[in-house]
Amino acid sequence: MTNLPLAGIRVLDLCIVLAGPTCGRTLAQYGAEVIKIDPEHRPPQLTPWLDVGRGKRSIALNISTPEGLDTFLKLVDSADVILEGFRKGVTDRLGIGYEQVRAKNPGIVYASINCFGRSGPWELRPGFEQNAQAATGVQLRNSGGEGQPRPATFTLNDYGTGIAAAYGVMMALLEREKTGKGQHVEAALSHTSATISAPYHVNHKNYVRDDVGGPGARGLNALAGLYESADNWVFLSAFSEDQWLKLCLLDEFSHLQSMEVFSSKASRSENDLLLREILEEIFVTKPSDYWVDTMKSAQIPLVKNTTAAEIHEDDFNHARGLIRGKDYSNSQEINSSWGKTTWSGNPVNMSKTPLQDVFPPVFGAETLNVLKELGITTEKIDQLRKAGVIPKQLPINI
Numbered sequence: 001m002t003n004l005p006l007a008g009i010r011v012l013d014l015c016i017v018l019a020g021p022t023c024g025r026t027l028a029q030y031g032a033e034v035i036k037i038d039p040e041h042r043p044p045q046l047t048p049w050l051d052v053g054r055g056k057r058s059i060a061l062n063i064s065t066p067e068g069l070d071t072f073l074k075l076v077d078s079a080d081v082i083l084e085g086f087r088k089g090v091t092d093r094l095g096i097g098y099e100q101v102r103a104k105n106p107g108i109v110y111a112s113i114n115c116f117g118r119s120g121p122w123e124l125r126p127g128f129e130q131n132a133q134a135a136t137g138v139q140l141r142n143s144g145g146e147g148q149p150r151p152a153t154f155t156l157n158d159y160g161t162g163i164a165a166a167y168g169v170m171m172a173l174l175e176r177e178k179t180g181k182g183q184h185v186e187a188a189l190s191h192t193s194a195t196i197s198a199p200y201h202v203n204h205k206n207y208v209r210d211d212v213g214g215p216g217a218r219g220l221n222a223l224a225g226l227y228e229s230a231d232n233w234v235f236l237s238a239f240s241e242d243q244w245l246k247l248c249l250l251d252e253f254s255h256l257q258s259m260e261v262f263s264s265k266a267s268r269s270e271n272d273l274l275l276r277e278i279l280e281e282i283f284v285t286k287p288s289d290y291w292v293d294t295m296k297s298a299q300i301p302l303v304k305n306t307t308a309a310e311i312h313e314d315d316f317n318h319a320r321g322l323i324r325g326k327d328y329s330n331s332q333e334i335n336s337s338w339g340k341t342t343w344s345g346n347p348v349n350m351s352k353t354p355l356q357d358v359f360p361p362v363f364g365a366e367t368l369n370v371l372k373e374l375g376i377t378t379e380k381i382d383q384l385r386k387a388g389v390i391p392k393q394l395p396i397n398i
Contacts, residue, residue, distance in 0.1 A: 003353055004031025009173065011081040012037060012072075013056060014063075014096075016044070017128070018155055019189060020085035020113045021052035022162025027081070027169065028055025029346055029355050035075065035370060036361070037061050040391040043363055043398050050343050052162070055358025057366035060391050068389040069095055074374050076101055081109045081169055087126060088118045098184045108182040109172040113165050117188040132157045132189035136197055156196060157189040164192055221269070222276035223247075226305075227283035234288050236279075237301040241265065246298045252282050312342065321345040324357050334397040335362050365395035 002008075009032040013024035016038075028034040036056040038044070044053060062068040073096075076082070082101060084091055091097040091112075098110045112118060115127025116135070130151045133139050139149035165187035172183050194201060203209075219225020223238040238247050244265075248257035256262050256278070261271040268275055283291065288304040295302035317323045325342035328335050346355040367390055371381055384390045 002031075004356060005353060006030040006032035006170070006173075009033065009080045010078055011035065011083060012075055012079050013083045015083050015085040015113060016042070017085070018048060018052060018158035019161040019165070019187075020083050021048070022159050023111065023113065023165040023169065023187075024056060024083055025052045025054050025358065026163055026166035028358050030170075031353075031356065032081070033057065035059060035366070037063065037072070038363070039064070040364070040388075040396070043396060046338065046398050049363070049398060050338070050341055050360050054343065054360045055356075056361055057370060058361040058363050058395075059367040059370050060364035060394065060396065061367065062389050063094065063096065065387065065389050067384060067387055071371070071374070071376070071384070071389065072096065073104065074376075075370075076105055076108070079105065079108060080173065081111065083111045083113065083165070083169075085113045087114060088112075088123050102182065106181060107176060109169055109176065109185060110182065111165050111169050111185040111187065113161060113187045115189045117191060118186055122190075127189065129155045129158050129189060132193045135190050136193040137200065138193060138197060141197075141200065157193045160196055161187050161189050161192040164195075222272050222279055223268070225276070227280060229283050229288040229291055229304075230286055232288040233305040234283065234291050235303050235305065236283075236295070243300050244268075246300055250294060250298060252285075321357070326359060333362055333365075334395060335360075337397065362395040363398050364391060367391075367394050 006027055009027070011024060011027050011032050011034040013021065013034050013036045015021050015024065021036075024034045024036065034056040036053065036058045038058070038060060039062040040060045041062075061071060063072045076096075082096075084096075086094075092100065098112070101108055101110060115132055116122035116125050122135075127135075130139075133142075133151055134149070139151050142150040142152055165185065168185040168187060172185050176182055200209075218227075219235070223236065223244065226233055226235050238244055245257075247253050256275075260267070262268050262275060291302055292304055311317055312323060322345050323342055324345045325340065327340045328338040329340060330336065331338075341360075343360075345357070348355065368381065371384075371390075376384075381390070385392050
């Protein structure tokens with residue numbers, strides 16, 4: 001779609017794992033042409049490929065060889081953005097560092113994505129999602145402050161950093177419209193982790209720190225927390241006085257209004273454990289769907305905990321586009337082995353320029369097309385094959 005916000009922007013994506021590829025996929029969803037560059041010896045795993053490889057033109061190119069580097073630098077001439085996820089110093093050794101690339105293309109927006117940033121005592125350390133969690137207190141908070149630290153079981157920093165980097169790239173492109181100059185954008189998993197954990201980094205003179213967290217922490221207080229129902233778990237959010245009064249109008253909770261220990265917000269806070277015990281005894285008597293319907297009627301926020309299978313079975317999630325997919329079972333290409341696939345949709349709706357649904361490429365499938373677009377002859381392509389710069393057989397099944 002040519003009317004998408006980033007239509008006409010060319011991105012060279014050198015990243016692996018999740019954070020960098022998430023950045024590239026996000027830019028593709030907004031209309032950028034993203035060329036994903038991988039060497040033949042580093043094929044991706046299918047699951048992340050279906051997730052963050054989508055929307056990209058995949059080429060297999062070994063840029064660590066002289067001819068591979070020369071080919072990459074030809075691509076740089078027509079690129080707007082480069083994404084890289086190497087440790088500091090690696091791209092300089094390869095000959096594709098920011099200053100080296102900027103000398104060829106002053107308008108380039110060059111995004112570097114790693115775990116600990118590019119300055120300070122940790123600048124050369126390798127790291128992944130769980131390392132960033134450990135460095136920013138996430139795993140300690142997830143233990144509830146007692147016992148062994150526990151990693152968060154979802155990759156909040158990888159995806160968060162990819163989205164943050166995409167935001168930074170877009171802002172740099174906007175700035176380039178004003179100045180004509182590119183710039184270096186930096187993002188790091190540990191920096192994202194600190195930002196996502198922002199309430200825990202706030203401090204002031206009379207602040208009393210209370211790091212709520214861990215498997216034992218079921219919410220902020222009795223009126224904002226998890227409760228076991230007869231068949232599942234639900235999360236109640238009754239923060240306001242109005243919601244408390246509405247709760248007390250319900251038959252199961254009506255006796256709470258006459259109890260002196262719960263007569264004010266302050267007294268409920270002082271007797272929070274007692275209130276939680278009473279609510280636990282009530283919620284466990286009925287199934288989750290009953291509580292969802294009851295609280296919905298009373299305009300009290302309550303949501304049932306939902307499994308991934310239930311999310312996939314919900315027709316609205318498919319209609320809204322929260323879940324997308326494609327059946328490759330009858331594909332004439334080598335990706336027929338993928339079968340029926342699904343992935344997450346776009347989280348943002350835009351009324352004038354709806355985002356495109358982007359699909360995973362076949363690994364290396366666009367290699368020859370991209371090389372030919374650069375003006376590389378068939379004879380030269382054969383030489384690149386013989387030299388191991390590109391694979392002898394394309395595309396490659398994963």
